[in-house]
Amino acid sequence: MTSAKLTTSACRAHKAQMRGLNSRPAKGAMLALGVLTLGGCITVNAPAEPIVIELNINITQEVIYRLAEDAGNTIDENADIF
């Protein structure tokens, strides 16, 4: 009995050989990774003094000129508190 062939016939079940990870350099890399994970605990010590980020608020003329129109409208719209 002949079976009708499909356009692409499927391969027969087989054991595919694993590639890549079986190679020697890959094994070495895995070993190195393992060693790193075991012994590579990074400890971060908090500094004694608090971290101070100095924000020197330097209001630039450019920003003020950009805001001027809106600020003028704000004053007009809130005439009771200005």
Place this chain on the structure above:
Amino acid sequence: MTTQNIRRMALGGALAALAFGFFAAPALAQRDPAYASARSAGTVGEKMDGYLGIVGAATPDLQALVDDINIRRRAVYAERAQAEGATLAEYSFTAGCLAISRTEPGEMYQAPDGSWQRRTSAPPVRHSSCP
């Protein structure tokens, strides 16, 4: 045009009038009489940072008045600063420049050296960064 359409238009007009009246009212709000008299008397003045300050001796009433206005100003500044992508300090300083410009003769304002000045008919002495 059907009567239904006419009725709909009339309703729309009434709603628009109501909305206009509702939104127009806050814009026309005027200064509280106590605040207006404190300004013209020069017991309060416009500071460079965009807030109101007490000139001379503080009384509880005056302090309450100034605090109330400054809290409300701060809320407005914060909202507008966020909308404009600016910091609160940037926005309030800009508003302060304009508020000083808009003082009327006789009212007090803070000069760049920090001293209180009485506004004359001449332009006020303002910070060099003011627009």
